[in-house]
Amino acid sequence: MTSTSTNKTSAIELVIAGDLAGVGAAWISIENGVPRWSTVDDPVGAWRQALLVGAMPVREAVRKNLSVLMTGEGGACELFPGVMAIGCVSETRRGRCEGVAVLPTSELITEGSLSMLCNAAKVDETVIRGFASRDALPPREAIPAITDLVRRLHVSARRRIEEREAAHSVDRRLSESYEELHLLNSLIDGLVVGGDPGDFLVSAAEELAATAGYSWIAILLDDPGASKVDDFVVHGSGAPTRAEVRLIAESASTSTATVVLDPAFGEMGLAAVRGGDRNLGTLVAGGRAGEPISSIELTLLASAAGHLGVFLRNAALYSDLDAMFLGTLQSMVAAIDAKxxxxxxxxxxxxxxxxxxxxxxxxxxxxxxxxxxxxxxxxxxxxxxxxxxxxxxxxxxxxxxxxxxxxxxxxxxxxxxxxxxxxxxxxxxxxxxxxxxxxxxxxxxxxxxxxxxxxxxxxxxxxxxxxxxxxxxxxxxxxxxxxxxxxxxxxxxxxxxxxxxxxxxxxxxxxxxxxxxxxxxxxxxxxx
Ligand SMILES: [Fe+2]
The missing domain is CATH 1.10.3210.10 (Hypothetical protein af1432)
Known part of the structure; x- marks a missing residue:
């Protein structure tokens, strides 16, 4: 049997197919009205998968009856003597989930479809017949009860998958929150009043690049003012030049944070560096090798830019205070001179x-x-x-x-x-x-x-x-x-x-x- 890939749809298929194998059914998921004929690793139901999903006549019959099978909560019909198809349709928070459970009944052996299907699926009839006899296939009369069971299993499998996805999502959000906290903590550690603002900007850029996975970070300040820092700080390689950052910032003209797509630099996160009600500059981050910037990562960028703004404003205030202090000392010294x-x-x-x-x-x-x-x-x-x-x-x-x-x-x-x-x-x-x-x-x-x-x-x-x-x-x-x-x-x-x-x-x-x-x-x- 061929193992499916681990994408989201396949994970759903695996879970549902696994559950349905327990009642002797093979599973065919339907995506946007089109059946997926993938097979799954399922040692219990392997022969059913090989015979019922692999045989072209079954596939054609499923396609032909699809509208009936997908009606309401799903219909059921006999595709061939001894081969039943049960449509399963469920609506969940994440959308509609459709599929067809195909299962053999005891009539498969007694009414003659088996040879034709084995031939079509290119599987050995003797082997399949042996498996079918061993598994004690249900009679046709049991189908209404099995249909009910199949649909219940389908719904519960789908629910389990959603719960698992929700748990992963919480995990991911926690992990992103941790990264954000880690970054903000590092930035706050560097917020030493009287520390060198230039050093702070460089280390903030390094920290942000490492935490959020950017190849480069560029910080362009409109007016470094009294904080006496270089107005353009770059970390990493492949970043835009000062003039390019200015153009990018002007074209985006954002007051908070946004993602911009540039022909030369790809997707970039851009956040305004604000100190109080003044716009002090722009923080641009990029070089993610095609990996999109999520909304949480954009929030992180905005937080980092916010901290930079606070720091620069404080640095300017501190510089003013420092100058005032020096002036006071000079006045005291002038008093000695006067004496x-x-x-x-x-x-x-x-x-x-x-x-x-x-x-x-x-x-x-x-x-x-x-x-x-x-x-x-x-x-x-x-x-x-x-x-x-x-x-x-x-x-x-x-x-x-x-x-x-x-x-x-x-x-x-x-x-x-x-x-x-x-x-x-x-x-x-x-x-x-x-x-x-x-x-x-x-x-x-x-x-x-x-x-x-x-x-x-x-x-x-x-x-x-x-x-x-x-x-x-x-x-x-x-x-x-x-x-x-x-x-x-x-x-x-x-x-x-x-x-x-x-x-x-x-x-x-x-x-x-x-x-x-x-x-x-x-x-x-x-x-x-
Ligand atoms: Fe002295």
């Missing part, structure tokens, strides 16, 4: 030097940013030092030294309660500590001194020596370098000094020239 004109520009110059030194050492971007901000506010404690001491032109006495030496702790106390700048505190508190332990306020040494403070200490001294003071002129660059080298291992971290000396001072020199128009400037190295 002590000799330090004008010093904090800003130490800030850029600390930033550049951290970058030159190879520290992470977040640390580089912290070094910049900490350098900017390192002397903020001078706000708490009396102006008469801070601005005194001559030498300071012991008590005045002591007052100025308080500024790291004062700065620390000013800033310590602001959670957003907690990272800057080590630079503020420890920038007057020395590598050999001779500094203040704690007198700690070596790597006990936070790296941030060791960086700022070098930049602070460099600027103090490079700028004019009221009581002496700026030292030449080579002289300053020599001084830094001499203090390696005593005042400064010996491993950082060479890195500092190799830096580019172009931006620093420009700031120094700008600030030197007015007063001299210096961190007060008189107390260092």
């Amino acid at each position: 002590d004109p000799y330090t004008r520009g010093h904090s800003q110059r130490v800030a850029i030097l600390s930033r550049d030194l951290a970058a030159a050492i190879g520290l992470p971007e977040a640390f580089v940013k912290t070094a910049h901000l900490s350098g900017l506010v390192h002397d903020i404690g001078k706000i708490g030092v009396p102006e008469a001491v801070l601005c005194k032109a001559g030498r300071l006495d012991e008590s005045e030294f002591a007052a100025i030496r308080q500024h790291p702790q004062i700065g620390f106390r000013i800033l310590r309660d602001i959670p957003q700048i907690r990272d800057l505190l080590p630079g503020v508190l420890c920038h007057h500590e020395s590598w050999d332990g001779s500094g203040y306020p704690a007198g700690i040494a070596g790597e006990e001194i936070p790296l941030l403070a060791r960086i700022i200490a070098i930049c602070d001294s460099f600027d103090a020596m490079s700028s004019n003071r009221t009581y002496r002129s700026a030292k030449p660059r080579q002289k300053v370098f020599e001084e830094l080298r001499n203090c390696r291992g005593s005042q400064f971290d010996p491993s950082i000094v060479p890195v500092f000396l190799g830096m580019d001072f172009t931006e620093y020199d420009r700031l120094l020239a700008r600030d030197a128009d007015g007063f001299g400037l210096a961190d007060d190295r008189r107390v260092a």
Whole structure:
């Protein structure tokens, strides 16, 4: 016997045929009014299938009587003496199911059709006769009862198949829901405020491609705005170019998500990236090698685009907040400048030097940013030092030294309660500590001194020596370098000094020239 394929119709055939074999009937399903003559693996009813479905006269007789057999809930008729056909018709939620059960009665042997059918089906009559005798075929009179049984079996088999399909459908939906949750969870994991928006877009594209089976993902932003990301992110190969994505997005002009068919790129999912009521861009996904995008997958794409929109909007807000925060710090530093004109520009110059030194050492971007901000506010404690001491032109006495030496702790106390700048505190508190332990306020040494403070200490001294003071002129660059080298291992971290000396001072020199128009400037190295 030939095994049927495993498509949906065949699964139905298998189940119904299997059930009907139990009452001695072979099954022929009818699709759109056309009989399917496929045979099924059924060891119990094998001889019936071979004889009744394989014989051309039976097929012709079924075709000829089809209208009668498919009437109402199904009719019944005798195709040949000893061969009955029972039409089965059932309406279900999934549509109409039709078929014909063909079964032999005991008259097949007694009334002579057997030889003709064996001949037509090209099966051995002796073998078939043996099977037929063994199976004790029902008499013609039993057909009404068998018809009722056959129809009941047909309906129940059909119902079982539908229930199984419904269970598979739930399984599939659960699986798709899991994929959606997995993706959304991954996206949410990446939604770190202050994280790099560009990195987030790239990882979101990767995650979406892997979860939903796209070969490529393209994200085109209309206006990256304050979030400072690349406006075109592509993951995978075979994606459209920036210009092509723009054309696709314009032609679709969707406000949510849709499937578009493009001659060059095939079927693509397209979703709008929205932040609040603004359209921020478009997410396009494709390259599924002919596999259609389901409505659930489209929902997934829309969810992903929604998350991208939220993230980009938050990134822009965060960027605004960051800029506002920096502005606030700069205002605080300006307050020190106003109090002590000799330090004008010093904090800003130490800030850029600390930033550049951290970058030159190879520290992470977040640390580089912290070094910049900490350098900017390192002397903020001078706000708490009396102006008469801070601005005194001559030498300071012991008590005045002591007052100025308080500024790291004062700065620390000013800033310590602001959670957003907690990272800057080590630079503020420890920038007057020395590598050999001779500094203040704690007198700690070596790597006990936070790296941030060791960086700022070098930049602070460099600027103090490079700028004019009221009581002496700026030292030449080579002289300053020599001084830094001499203090390696005593005042400064010996491993950082060479890195500092190799830096580019172009931006620093420009700031120094700008600030030197007015007063001299210096961190007060008189107390260092
Ligand atoms: Fe200082």
